[in-house]
Amino acid sequence: MNGFWLWFAGAALASLLGTGLARRYALHRQLLDMPGDTRRNHQHITPRGGGIAMALLMWLACLGLAMTTGQWGWLLLATGLAVVAGVGWWDDHRPLSVRLRFAVHLAAAGLLALAGIGFGWPLWLCLCGFIAALALTNIWNFIDGINGIAASQALLVALLAVWLMTGAGQIFALLLLAVCAGFLPWNFPRARIFMGDVGSGALGYLLAVVWTLSAAAELRFGWLLALPLSTCVLDATLTLLLRIRRGEKWWQAHSAHSYQIWARRLGRHTPVTLAYALWSLLAVLLGTVFLHETSLAFLALACILWFTAGAIGWLCLRKPTSHRNQT
Numbered sequence: 001m002n003g004f005w006l007w008f009a010g011a012a013l014a015s016l017l018g019t020g021l022a023r024r025y026a027l028h029r030q031l032l033d034m035p036g037d038t039r040r041n042h043q044h045i046t047p048r049g050g051g052i053a054m055a056l057l058m059w060l061a062c063l064g065l066a067m068t069t070g071q072w073g074w075l076l077l078a079t080g081l082a083v084v085a086g087v088g089w090w091d092d093h094r095p096l097s098v099r100l101r102f103a104v105h106l107a108a109a110g111l112l113a114l115a116g117i118g119f120g121w122p123l124w125l126c127l128c129g130f131i132a133a134l135a136l137t138n139i140w141n142f143i144d145g146i147n148g149i150a151a152s153q154a155l156l157v158a159l160l161a162v163w164l165m166t167g168a169g170q171i172f173a174l175l176l177l178a179v180c181a182g183f184l185p186w187n188f189p190r191a192r193i194f195m196g197d198v199g200s201g202a203l204g205y206l207l208a209v210v211w212t213l214s215a216a217a218e219l220r221f222g223w224l225l226a227l228p229l230s231t232c233v234l235d236a237t238l239t240l241l242l243r244i245r246r247g248e249k250w251w252q253a254h255s256a257h258s259y260q261i262w263a264r265r266l267g268r269h270t271p272v273t274l275a276y277a278l279w280s281l282l283a284v285l286l287g288t289v290f291l292h293e294t295s296l297a298f299l300a301l302a303c304i305l306w307f308t309a310g311a312i313g314w315l316c317l318r319k320p321t322s323h324r325n326q327t
Contacts, residue, residue: 015182051199
């Protein structure tokens with residue numbers, strides 16, 4: 001057990017130092033996010049691309065697990081992570097078309113599904129993994145809009161996964177927890193660097209891997225992990241549906257998520273990030289309480305009720321805000 005937590009400390013420290021190096025690189029290359037565009041919610045010029053350290057460390061983790069377990073599926077996951085992070089890193093340097101990025105995300109999702117075949121997952125779970133990878137890769141990109149929110153949400157999902165799983169899956173979730181913990185001091189409460197598309201896309205893909213590994217271990221674990229995932233999934237999905245309903249160009253950058261509206265209303269990021277984290281932490285605690293509940297029907301009902309409560313909260317955050325501030 002001591003060695004287990006030594007791995008955590010080492011990965012967190014490497015992420016902390018690696019993000020600092022990424023910041024120096026970003027400042028040298030003038031990779032800077034400017035306040036005032038359609039997506040930004042910050043007031044100061046801030047370097048981006050800090051998520052490269054998290055992505056690189058988790059890529060090394062996949063390679064290490066491939067060597068120690070002898071399962072070639074980890075190599076496919078490493079490749080999928082590399083292409084998602086790679087296109088994000090490229091986009092951080094020079095904006096790419098939505099079609100190109102989506103095509104790369106499709107390929108990476110396919111690699112996750114192929115990895116599942118290598119792990120011996122049933123075909124339905126491989127398909128679910130494909131959908132999860134495609135969805136979460138983009139959702140975490142959407143949710144990365146205020147200080148600390150994307151990394152803290154990923155950290156909490158990984159925390160529950162560490163509690164649920166054993167073996168290689170548990171080690172993978174622990175390392176994901178560690179790299180998020182190492183990145184957060186650079187991004188919260190004050191952002192000295194943003195993770196950029198390289199980090200947000202990579203985190204979404206890694207969370208899809210964690211979810212499918214959990215569901216493969218036990219189906220009920222997949223239901224339990226959906227509880228903390230729901231925070232970001234609901235905000236991104238409901239906002240997307242609302243923009244489609246309004247006839248807006250939903251594929252374009254915007255700042256119409258509920259967490260962004262709330263942050264603008266308060267004039268600060270920290271309370272919003274902490275409130276979202278508290279909601280997800282409650283989901284993690286519920287996940288541990290429901291861990292020994294064997295009825296899948298009960299877990300499905302719990303997820304439905306939790307998602308419903310989250311959707312009501314999403315609506316409440318938007319109500320007091322005028323239409324002008326939501327677009």
